[in-house]
Amino acid sequence: MLIVSLIVAILCVTGVVTRAEDGYRLWLRYDQLPERMLNLYRPRVTSVVVPGRSPTLDAVREELAKGCAGLLGNPVPVKTEVDQDGALVVGTPKSSTLIAKLGWERQLINLGPEGFRIRSARFGGRSAIVIASNGEAGALYGAFHFLRLLQTSHPIDHLDISSSPRLQLRVLNHWDNLDGSVERGYAGKSLWDWKALPETVSPRVRDYARANASLGINGSVLNNVNANSQSLSAEYLRKAAAIADVFRSYGIRVYLSARFSAPIELGGLKTADPLDPDVREWWKKKADEIYKVIPDFGGFLVKANSEGQPGPRTYNRDHVDGANMLAAAVAPHGGTVMWRAFVYDAKPDYDRAAAAYDNLQPFDGRFAPNVLLQVKNGPIDFQPREPFHPLFGAMPKTPLMPELQITQEYLGFSNHLVFLASMWREFFDADTYAKGHGSTVTKVADGSLDGQRLTGIAGVANAGSETNWTGHHFAQSNWYAFGRLAWNPDLDSRRIAEEWIRMTLTQDNNAVEVIARIMLESHEAVVDYMTPLGLHHIMWPGHHYGPAPWWDDSKRPDWNSVYYHRADESGLGFDRTKTGSNAVAQYHPPVRDRFARIDTCPEKFLLWFHHVPWDHRMQSGRTLWDELALHYQRGVDWARAACKDWETLAGVIDPERHAEIAKRLAIQERDAVWWRDAVLLYFQGFSKRPLPKGVEKPQKTLEEYKSKSLL
């Protein structure tokens, strides 16, 4: 004990252990950098020069002064001119004559109002670093980018960086209810204290905006897609406006989820039929009212005719009628409508995976120009792994906006460490073959495949009222990764992980290596212990935590696990080929053909597309049953190893976060074992085969696993 205390004391003195941390500062900690970097940076960053006054320029100045001073461990004064080497000059050609004189107009125009240029320059013989943009938001993004360079120990002596976002609308979707609860939220209550608003706006709102701006996120939908009409009432609009007032300086627009039946509930109309002139007029007036209090309002997000929500089909109209009516209401103000494609009917013998495509694809080319179709990454519902949604590549005349889920509804809530960048990378890189080889989802999303004028991406937020924002400290990395990929969907997962680790956890090179490995392996590992080989939707119903492959009690067949895995004595998996639902036909031919043949279907999607005999020979030479069991065991082995690896980092990571993360890793290990045992015991009832060598005996009986959920 004495030795341990002594070691910790030495580490503290040498600065290896930082003070205890609660995670509130996210990746914007700005603690002093290691000595080796200070010597390099200090002479190059001596003052901050941000001419001009505006809320955004003030935010830039404040962030840089605070960030640089913290990182460099000495004051970095704010000045009005360049009077020594090492000035950081920031702004737009309008706000700064220094920048105007550089002659960068053309380059800055090409980068757009959100793009930026960071370059080493000289003013009157003095060395400086310029962060310039044609818009103030771009200057802010550039400032955060520069801070990231320092935070990640990037050389800064010969800077020449140009960057602009690949997608226009980079939006977080909050599934936050007006009573403060959050649907699928695992980090406390809503960030928005509706009761206290508009008089009181929590300081967290500003810190949330800063965090988003540091990534380039420029929109936030404040309320749940399962919307309450009240959010559009005059009272709640004033509350939303108070939030928008804080967001504005950080380049973030407020959006609202609109309940389609609001004209009835709020307006007292008899119908919400989108072709009814009174209904159209109501929405137009509502939009006018919103823009009066929120002049830069982004627009509406709509979940219509899905999971009990009202929509145009309630009135025998179609999705185009509904979306275009709302689009017409916000168009005069420059607003957009994000219409969700998450629509699936409960018809007999229907394949849910085919539903969104069947419902929406026929409308390609008919939506108004300010409508985006918001499509989940996969055809079912944010599963640990899904093939890409077949709508990507199937609607060339419609801007498609991917919807990713940052909150871990099906991925162990805020208890499991899963770095989602790897999963999203797989999605972005998927080749739709819509226009031949190389027609990746990225190109559909960034509009380059079909020449879209409007582009966007949405992430279902994982931030809540808990001090560290996301529950699990590592869940912060998924918010971070979403923002980075929204800016540049080509970014490499390792780079994102390493940036986040250095900014958030540690600068220790060995620790960065260990943590990056854990993060990069985590998605595959979680798939291994939850739903390997293409299994999906076998979670406990309702809350979706833990396994319940036996579930068959829900009133809708497609809310039952047995609907998805189709286990019987002959084998396992959902046949989506010609002999089954033929949902595979929704993909373009080379993809379709590869998925449709059992011998060419990637094994990670095998049970998604095929009902496979238990003795089917896998690429490894093993039978399906043995392979499946070994995947589950591999997931458990990884969870155990992650706990051990994490232990070795005590003394490198601050004790507070180290202990909290260790606790959650222990839960993850327990859950992985539970998943393995429950699923294998259940499927063994069909396969009638013994567990292969190397797979541990289950810890409980199947009945015990069935008797209560893991939560």
Ligand code: GCV
């Ligand atoms: C907001 C899934 C979730 C629901 C969610 C829905 C959606 O079904 O379980 O909580 O509702 O997706 O994306 O609309």
